[in-house]
Amino acid sequence: MTSLSPYDTMTPVARAAYRAQAAAADIAPLPRAVKDDVLLAVADALEVRTAEIVEANAKDVARAREAGTGESVIDRLTLTPERMRAIAADVRDVVALPDPVGEVVRGSTLPNGIDLRQVRVPLGVVGIIYEARPNVTVDAAALCLKSGNAVLLRGSSSARDSNAALVRVVRDAVGGAGLPADAVQLVPGEGREPVRELMRARGMVDVLIPRGGASLIRTVVEGSTVPVIETGTGNCHVYVDARTDLSMAVDILVNSKASRPSVCNSAETLLVHQDVADAFLPLALDALADAGVTVHGDERVLAHAEKSRATVVPATAEDWETEYLSYDIAAAVVDSLDSAVSHIRLWSSGHTEAIVTTSQAAARRFTQLVDSTTVAVNASTRFTDGGQFGFGAEIGISTQKLHARGPMGLPELTSTKYIVTGDGHTR
Amino acid sequence: MTSLSPYDTMTPVARAAYRAQAAAADIAPLPRAVKDDVLLAVADALEVRTAEIVEANAKDVARAREAGTGESVIDRLTLTPERMRAIAADVRDVVALPDPVGEVVRGSTLPNGIDLRQVRVPLGVVGIIYEARPNVTVDAAALCLKSGNAVLLRGSSSARDSNAALVRVVRDAVGGAGLPADAVQLVPGEGREPVRELMRARGMVDVLIPRGGASLIRTVVEGSTVPVIETGTGNCHVYVDARTDLSMAVDILVNSKASRPSVCNSAETLLVHQDVADAFLPLALDALADAGVTVHGDERVLAHAEKSRATVVPATAEDWETEYLSYDIAAAVVDSLDSAVSHIRLWSSGHTEAIVTTSQAAARRFTQLVDSTTVAVNASTRFTDGGQFGFGAEIGISTQKLHARGPMGLPELTSTKYIVTGDGHTR
Structure with missing residues (x-):
């Protein structure tokens, strides 16, 4: 009998977050060229494997029709070869955006001679909880990869087959490029409990971004210990x-x-x-x-x-x-x-x-x-x-004042750290 | 019989937050010179009214001694004329700091001719929950005023007489300068319930900053719907x-x-x-x-x-x-x-x-x-x-990645808004 490691005793959601943390540590220091190459591979794969994705999407659409879903919602859910080309093009647009990571936000030499620099770093693990449209799955993954973050995606159950296919294709491309596929994961499990667990995973998940209707956003804001960026309600x-x-x-x-x-x-x-x-x-x-x-x-x-x-x-x-x-x-x-x-x-x-x-x-x-x-x-x-606004694809529009306000692009998916360099300085 | 206004039916904490919101709206657009003059008046008043403050502080110190509090805590609690001069000097140091409000963070002309500017604005209402040292009361008030924010202060009950005296002096100086005294308020009420209410006042309070021991910080992080900036634990x-x-x-x-x-x-x-x-x-x-x-x-x-x-x-x-x-x-x-x-x-x-x-x-x-x-x-x-780091007084050291990370100065007490200027532009 061998003793269980902490990983073995974790819930599926905690395991996903744990693997996301490890993947985040791996991709955080990657230079732009490596990340851009992966995104190009993702875009290519989305086009090459369009048939597989459209087929999975057809199951979601059929289920939605059976459930009597309105045509406008079904339209937003539907993926076609043309839409897949547009989604792949969106990923290539992200490639063209500057990499926010490593940017020196502030820098100075202090009176005592210490060099102080504040540099942009990835947030780490970003959780995104969203509704309906499967293109968000790819947009979010592309923006998080470009900004050096791992992402945990929780789409709506109505798009589950589409999202599973899209994430499979993205992960294959990421893994095929030699990077950790766990940088992009769907939150495992059915129903509300996995979402609740994600909301309480402070210390494992660095930020949660809910995108969708007012009630989804309220639930996440009120129940999370993980820091949340509130998005979207527009009166x-x-x-x-x-x-x-x-x-x-x-x-x-x-x-x-x-x-x-x-x-x-x-x-x-x-x-x-x-x-x-x-x-x-x-x-x-x-x-x-x-x-x-x-x-x-x-x-x-x-x-x-x-x-x-x-x-x-x-x-x-x-x-x-x-x-x-x-x-x-x-x-x-x-x-x-x-x-x-x-x-x-x-x-x-x-x-x-x-x-x-x-x-x-x-x-x-x-x-x-x-x-x-x-x-x-x-x-x-x-x-x-x-x-x-020229930010490329957006991860959402923040309506809160903390961290980000208004349309969020790549810089809003980063934090900063200070680098203090001396030559033996003490206080 | 007249009907009650919403204000009349509010709890004392909600009333304080409501008045803070109104004060925040008044002070947000103030130019730097007006805010600096108020801070100088605050610094002067803290020196002129030192006796009154030290006398109130003596009650806290006596209570702490009776309770058998350790000398190092009593030392941090104690205010002397010399320490009051240091606190006033800290306020004058804040006067010397640049005003973050109005800074254009980003700006460009979009391809369609729209002028886009992202400018720094105050956060609005800042809640600070802190322990022991009464100098935090004045530091926090000065930093919030300088950055155009209203502040709701919740110190520890062990410093309640000191904090009441300090806030009275600050409010008198603010009001005497013709600005709304409600920009600086103590959270009313005794015990934990007012803090719990503050933590749930999302929409009225824009951010909560807990400063103190690990258990205080954990309580605020876990129980708040108001966005929180976690501070201070340092391993x-x-x-x-x-x-x-x-x-x-x-x-x-x-x-x-x-x-x-x-x-x-x-x-x-x-x-x-x-x-x-x-x-x-x-x-x-x-x-x-x-x-x-x-x-x-x-x-x-x-x-x-x-x-x-x-x-x-x-x-x-x-x-x-x-x-x-x-x-x-x-x-x-x-x-x-x-x-x-x-x-x-x-x-x-x-x-x-x-x-x-x-x-x-x-x-x-x-x-x-x-x-x-x-x-x-x-x-x-x-x-x-x-x-x-040269930021002047700090409002805390953020150990989270969202919004602010590391020592927080005046810019960290701001948000931004976008100004879109066209000449009839439509999409």
Whole structure:
């Protein structure tokens, strides 16, 4: 009889985290060229083995259809050879991004002659809990590998066959390149217990990033001892200032609301300065009507309803805090820019707020006072996006203030360490 | 009968957080000059009202003596006119530090012509839970004010009269300068319940920073939904490499261990490469003996005990993970640099590890592989300190990887926001 090692007595989730830690230690010091070569191998493998992945995906899609899942969700779940080419192209885009690891963030020689450098290092083990879309599996793996991290992936059960196939292909490519395949793992096990265990794996997992609906994110935030980066809820506002370009304001409003209502950077509330309400609202309500948007208006907005083509229903307090993610928008007339700011401070999820104004003073005050990840001046809320910001693929949009805020790219997947170099220095 | 506002129905802790949020919104946009003037007024008031503060402190000290508290704790609790001058001087040092708020961290013009800027902004409401030393009260308030944050302070009950007096003086000075006094508040209420409430005040408190013993920190980390920055536990290592300057290694070892054993950046474990053990250990054991240090050695260290003046007791597994904070050190001989790294990865709290070596290759490998907030090459572990690093006073030393790692100065008390400026841009 031999005695059990700690590994033997661990749960499957703890073992996965343990192996991820070991893999993370191996890949952390790798130079960029090695990591880029692996990512190119991953991209190639995703294309070469497309048939295998699409076949696995077909099982998920069939299960979803049987369960009566809506077509828009099924569409997001579905992988085709064309989509696989796009996913592989995304991985190659990550190859083109600079490697954040090793960057000297600060550096100086201290008065006593010590050289102090603060350098970027990988976080270590990143846990990602996400819903539906299987392309997230590959995006997350590619971003974590590039930034020298190991990743533990927990997708939704509705995509389990797709995710298993994708991760198998990625791991084969990583292992084939001589790197530890355990740098990319699915969290093992069914149901909620493995997720709960992951959430309590402080010391083994360095950060958890939940991506998905509000209830998933709330569960992870409230139950984790592992540090969490909260992502995604977007109750975004468009504020039309007293001094504004009416046609620009209509364009930005419609684009912010209706270009893709299901995403977190779409607008959910319109606020209009009272001085411009009579001029703006008739144009805005008709434009929203033409875009198929239902307006949930306060009394002063409702007063304009009859003269427009729009469907305007009375707003309740609930409307101000709702992230519709649909062709609906709440709308109110406010007395001043400061009233708009107060409304936003009270109700916004702190994602993105836009002002449309011709006044430099108003733009300055709005950007100073609004406390959200992104403040847009004369631009659509839809620009809050890692790709739009030039960060490449994004691992999520942080709506908290700690560590990362707004779209998260590669640098947000790193920490730092200080290197203190002396020649026998003591205190 | 009038209806109750939400404020009226809040608990005292929630009210404090609510008022802190309002104060935070007021002070966030203040320019540096206004904040510096307030801090100078605070420093002056601390000196002018020293008698009042020392008198309150005397009550805490008397209570501590009655409770049979040890002299070293009583010493740290005690405020004297001289210490008050030092505390006021610390506040003036914060005045001299650059204001992190408004710094443009990144900026570029996107291909579509949008101007993108990422600027530093205050975190908002910072909660600090700390033990014993009342000077932390003033340090924390000064650093938070300078960085545009409101602060909720929760000191230990043993310093409650001192903290109440200090905060009264600070608030009077802040209010006297026309700023909201609620930017600096003590968390109201007695016992643990107010702390528990603070820990669950996500959305009202932006970050919690626990400073103190391991059990306090664990409680906050495990029970909080508010994002936490873990601080301070330091199981720091000194590794003496095969190629080394023996006399430098002895100096660094003794300084790291014995210059101030009670602090988190003091060394707790010595690791010696086997090739240098016979030459180094006799010198090291005698030097540690002369500094009054007891050595908890592995077998190969014990083998050198007889020939030295040192007290060497056998080490158990527990010694490798112990933060003694006393004149004790664990010591082991390791087969290689990589063995030292493995030992450190297994047992270290990730605070600070030092290598003493003449080999450039060893220094490079050690700094690459060791995953701690600070890696020191030929320098004492004691340099991991905000003051030593030139950051001014520090709000703590983060031992986690998220948001901040190592000594935290003013920039670590900020977040960022993106400003997107277009001229009607839509997607």
